[in-house]
Amino acid sequence: MGGDQGTGRAFVPGHVTGLFSIHRTNDPATTGSRGAGLTLETGVTVDVLPADTTAVSLNGDAIDIDAVELVLDAMDVTATVAATTALPLGSGFGVSGATALGTALAANAAFGLGRSENDLIRVAHVAEVEAGTGLGDVVAQARGGVPLRLEPGAPPSGTLDGIPGVGTVEYLDVGSLSTPAVLEERPAQITAAGTEALDRLRERPTLERFVATSRSFAEDAGLLTEDLREIVREVEATGGSASMAMLGRTVFALGTGLSDAGYDAERTNIDRGGATLRPD
Amino acid sequence: MGGDQGTGRAFVPGHVTGLFSIHRTNDPATTGSRGAGLTLETGVTVDVLPADTTAVSLNGDAIDIDAVELVLDAMDVTATVAATTALPLGSGFGVSGATALGTALAANAAFGLGRSENDLIRVAHVAEVEAGTGLGDVVAQARGGVPLRLEPGAPPSGTLDGIPGVGTVEYLDVGSLSTPAVLEERPAQITAAGTEALDRLRERPTLERFVATSRSFAEDAGLLTEDLREIVREVEATGGSASMAMLGRTVFALGTGLSDAGYDAERTNIDRGGATLRPD
Numbered sequence: 001m002g003g004d005q006g007t008g009r010a011f012v013p014g015h016v017t018g019l020f021s022i023h024r025t026n027d028p029a030t031t032g033s034r035g036a037g038l039t040l041e042t043g044v045t046v047d048v049l050p051a052d053t054t055a056v057s058l059n060g061d062a063i064d065i066d067a068v069e070l071v072l073d074a075m076d077v078t079a080t081v082a083a084t085t086a087l088p089l090g091s092g093f094g095v096s097g098a099t100a101l102g103t104a105l106a107a108n109a110a111f112g113l114g115r116s117e118n119d120l121i122r123v124a125h126v127a128e129v130e131a132g133t134g135l136g137d138v139v140a141q142a143r144g145g146v147p148l149r150l151e152p153g154a155p156p157s158g159t160l161d162g163i164p165g166v167g168t169v170e171y172l173d174v175g176s177l178s179t180p181a182v183l184e185e186r187p188a189q190i191t192a193a194g195t196e197a198l199d200r201l202r203e204r205p206t207l208e209r210f211v212a213t214s215r216s217f218a219e220d221a222g223l224l225t226e227d228l229r230e231i232v233r234e235v236e237a238t239g240g241s242a243s244m245a246m247l248g249r250t251v252f253a254l255g256t257g258l259s260d261a262g263y264d265a266e267r268t269n270i271d272r273g274g275a276t277l278r279p280d
Numbered sequence: 281m282g283g284d285q286g287t288g289r290a291f292v293p294g295h296v297t298g299l300f301s302i303h304r305t306n307d308p309a310t311t312g313s314r315g316a317g318l319t320l321e322t323g324v325t326v327d328v329l330p331a332d333t334t335a336v337s338l339n340g341d342a343i344d345i346d347a348v349e350l351v352l353d354a355m356d357v358t359a360t361v362a363a364t365t366a367l368p369l370g371s372g373f374g375v376s377g378a379t380a381l382g383t384a385l386a387a388n389a390a391f392g393l394g395r396s397e398n399d400l401i402r403v404a405h406v407a408e409v410e411a412g413t414g415l416g417d418v419v420a421q422a423r424g425g426v427p428l429r430l431e432p433g434a435p436p437s438g439t440l441d442g443i444p445g446v447g448t449v450e451y452l453d454v455g456s457l458s459t460p461a462v463l464e465e466r467p468a469q470i471t472a473a474g475t476e477a478l479d480r481l482r483e484r485p486t487l488e489r490f491v492a493t494s495r496s497f498a499e500d501a502g503l504l505t506e507d508l509r510e511i512v513r514e515v516e517a518t519g520g521s522a523s524m525a526m527l528g529r530t531v532f533a534l535g536t537g538l539s540d541a542g543y544d545a546e547r548t549n550i551d552r553g554g555a556t557l558r559p560d
Contacts, residue, residue: 105444108444109444114484114485114486114489115444115485116428116441116442116443116444116482116485117425117441117442117443117444118441118442119441120444144553145397145553145556148396155441156439159436161396161397161398161399161435162396162397162398163396163397164385164388164389164395164396164397164400164557165557166556166557166558166559167559202396204394205394205395205396206394209394272552272553272556273424273425273552273553273554274552274553276425276446276552277444277445277446278446279446279447
């Protein structure tokens with residue numbers, strides 16, 4: 001492997017997908033999603049320490065995250081991986097993708113592997129696709145900001161643009177939803193609605209248009225349940241704009257839209273810089 | 281134009297190019313450079329205020345920056361543009377590129393133009409190429425981190441990768457150098473040396489290899505003058521690594537390499553996130 005062994009620490013922002021379409025090929029590196037989302041300053045910090053056998057923990061508790069194991073296998077290393085986050089699991093914040101990408105970045109540093117950022121993004125994206133836990137979070141989380149996923153897959157296949165936007169975002173988590181089940185249930189309906197929504201968003205890529213197209217996508221794809229719709233409507237009634245995180249039972253709003261509507265919501269900001277190593 | 285008019289503020293990191301090759305086409309959007317550099321937390325903040333006639337200032341003094349005028353022309357607006365920076369002009373920090381890109385981002389916000397980030401990067405890159413003041417700074421500054429410019433030009437032509445790296449950078453500015461003069465003097469020698477250096481760096485994309493390939497590129501391209509070489513050698517003699525900023529009479533070092541060698545250097549960090557809007 002070469003290089004000095006030490007420890008590695010990386011931070012990866014959370015990612016809320018607002019709209020998407022599904023694109024599968026025979027190659028996990030070119031399989032992925034098109035769509036748009038918000039990356040969040042609330043994210044996942046991952047510490048990697050070389051060890052004889054691999055052990056993964058999330059907020060101090062042992063956990064199996066298939067994508068993390070696949071990342072370490074692909075990099076041909078074993079390590080203790082400790083992830084910490086304030087984000088809920090299974091609620092549409094891309095925690096598995098963030099942990100996989102953070103593991104790739106931190107392991108590259110800890111083992112002195114000398115790989116490029118695109119290489120590490122590809123390893124994490126492939127692991128997420130193979131684990132069946134995500135199609136577009138990793139590339140979005142690597143970029144930061146408000147990513148538009150124009151072409152599916154990892155670099156160099158996947159291509160991105162971004163909506164220029166900064167500011168506060170609020171979210172309210174009302175329970176978890178399994179990613180694979182929902183994706184398999186109605187892929188054609190989702191992809192038709194997501195393709196149309198992304199086209200409309202690209203005509204005018206602003207934060208306001210993002211939330212509006214996400215909201216109509218959630219309806220058109222049949223993903224917005226009555227309890228979430230009720231919360232979105234209350235935010236709109238107080239002059240805010242909100243939609244649903246794909247795929248989770250989570251409502252997000254620009255600014256303080258959820259607080260303004262009387263909800264006890266979590267508050268964060270749009271992440272500026274994407275995934276990054278952190279000094280130990 | 282549509283949208284509300286207000287003010288816009290953007291921040292763009294400085295950028296020190298360590299090695300490059302020159303690639304000219306008949307189209308400024310696909311003209312550019314390949315190479316590698318460091319983006320810096322010390323950068324340029326740009327405020328744009330719609331106005332009947334355009335006026336540009338840098339740190340409070342009126343100034344003509346061709347690339348900024350070309351950006352506003354391309355966006356079909358006139359405005360007061362106020363740029364502030366702690367970076368020296370003409371010393372290889374990409375101040376003109378940063379000001380052009382910051383103008384594009386801030387004008388898009390101020391005039392409510394609803395353009396995407398790739399669109400704004402392209403406008404600023406084309407303006408820099410047409411003004412003859414830069415070939416690769418804009419796309420690097422938009423990305424942040426330690427960009428590898430794999431293919432020349434603006435998106436979607438230009439493609440980037442990155443070296444995973446964070447930390448302190450020091451620089452010492454010993455006087456300015458005109459960009460166009462040096463580029464025109466020996467383009468073939470520069471491009472041969474830059475192509476070889478980038479290939480070697482891509483074999484092992486680490487910060488240490490970046491400085492080493494930059495150092496040998498500066499020698500091979502005939503750009504390293506005796507006074508700069510002397511400073512680089514003193515940093516190396518105290519165990520540090522340093523090279524020369526392209527194109528300026530500036531030495532940069534990883535960590536505190538210049539201070540450790542006894543120089544009164546400026547200190548900053550590798551920028552994490554690239555160009556971004558700022559709340560006013």
